[in-house]
Amino acid sequence: MTLNLEHAISIIIPAKNEASALKLFLPVLCEQYAHCEIILVDDGSTDDTYEVAQSLGIKVLRHPYSMGNGAAIKTGARAAKGDILIFMDGDGQHQPSDIKIMLERYQKGYDLIVGARSKQHQASTWRWLGNSLYNAIASWLVGQSVLDLTSGFRVVNAKKFKEFIHLIPNGFSCPTTITMAFFRSGYAVGYIPIEVKQRIGVSHLKPFSDGLKFLLIIYKMAILYSPLKIFIPFAALHFIAGISNYTYTYIAQGRFTNMSAVLLSTSIVIFLIGLVSEQITCLMYAQNRH
Incomplete structure (x- = not known):
């Protein structure tokens, strides 16, 4: 299938202290998708994240201090000019080669495509168990199979995404919130199996406290959803x-x-x-x- 590029595409990468990872995967992304608008949002990094991104000539937005992953995503989405938004993590786990497959699936009438990780591509067994619980709760709420509620690799309709930008928390719960909001609004959500690489650097997630926050977000979204x-x-x-x-x-x-x-x-x-x-x-x- 030939990829239709009639619509402008914006690739948004929230990043905090990800200089090491960006040096490896960002040049590849810029080479393969030079025709796209690429936006990196530096969420108050204390390393060379800003300098690495700026040296590649892409649009770089910078928070004066760390405001959270969700805040970075909102900053990037507001600045994006594309009709289609692509969100990728800045830690090197997501592969640019998967973008084409996700875009092709998106063009089949979907409003949101999520890159779904399998068990072997989760950071740890505990992380997989936690995500499986979130997926099960979300599937019960929406009446559809939710394969990966927390994946940060997504292709989404920009106009429809921005409808819910006011609902997005500033922390790590943006994927959860958007998935639930899209299901509630009757927008088409699809999944593409992806392989993720080993994370470069140290994760910013705190399994216990952030796990409780995710459950709280699911509860809040349950109240909003049904x-x-x-x-x-x-x-x-x-x-x-x-x-x-x-x-x-x-x-x-x-x-x-x-x-x-x-x-x-x-x-x-x-x-x-x-x-x-x-x-x-x-x-x-x-x-x-x-």
């Missing part, structure tokens, strides 16, 4: 507890207790809050589409 899927189970638990308590007290004492009333009333309140939240979510996404 609140009823969160509220209904809690409402059901309170309802079952109320019925169970009433059955026990009626058999044992022959009466309806205050505890049963509280549990049953709470289940109704939780359900109604979920219902209202669902309507608010629908209105919010409807406004984003116009």
